[in-house]
Amino acid sequence: MKSYKSLLNVMAKHTAQRIGDDILAEKKREANARLMAAAPDLLEALQDIVSFWDEHVPTDCINDMHKKARAAIAKATAPTYKVEII
Secondary structure, rough: OHHHHHHHHHHHHHHHHHHHHHHHHHHHHHHHHHHHHHHHHHHHHHHHHHHHHHHHHHHHHHOHHHHHHHHHHHHHHOOOOOOOOO
């Protein structure tokens, strides 16, 4: 009888974990969808910021943040960047 109850406990825990994993996966899909929806606006805003920096900030003041922003823009706009659709 104990082994039967132990088996039921293991099955219940496994089922709860799977349900939890499914909920987390759905939340991640929703977050990714929101990010994709906002991506064009985020890209445009970052391009505006970098453009402002280029016009108003001396080149000797360019820092890692500026370089990261430029790299992100390049990644988002590169014609050869491959996107795998699953």
